[in-house]
Amino acid sequence: QVQLVESGGGLVRPGGSLRLSCATSGIMFEVYDMGWYRQAPGKQRELVATISPTSTGARVDYADSVKGRFTISREDAENTVYLQMNSLKPEDTAFFYCHARGPLYSVVKYEYWGQGTQVTVSS
Numbered sequence: 001q002v003q004l005v006e007s008g009g010g011l012v013r014p015g016g017s018l019r020l021s022c023a024t025s026g027i028m029f030e031v032y033d034m035g036w037y038r039q040a041p042g043k044q045r046e047l048v049a050t051i052s053p054t055s056t057g058a059r060v061d062y063a064d065s066v067k068g069r070f071t072i073s074r075e076d077a078e079n080t081v082y083l084q085m086n087s088l089k090p091e092d093t094a095f096f097y098c099h100a101r102g103p104l105y106s107v108v109k110y111e112y113w114g115q116g117t118q119v120t121v122s123s
Contacts, residue, residue, distance in 0.1 A: 015087060031055070033052050047063055070083060085119070098114035
């Protein structure tokens, strides 16, 4: 059974930092593209950041709105992906979801989602 479990969300003041974690099980983590998405109330889910498998160089990509503030990373030994969020703004308030897509070596791709974690940026 595949599980993606997010943690680390919460309430933070503008300018503050949070670190989200997504612990996975049931997939061969090292061959999956991993990502973070978010969905604010009344808005569509949007891509925040992605990271490719380490064997492909762990290439990262970010939404323009978070470039320079957020950092995605992966720890294959822990089957975990992280999102370090700095200089948080009220407009970053959203439910954040972990996403996995893979495996790298297969033409057929599978996608999995976590249940999400709430991030609220407010004074």
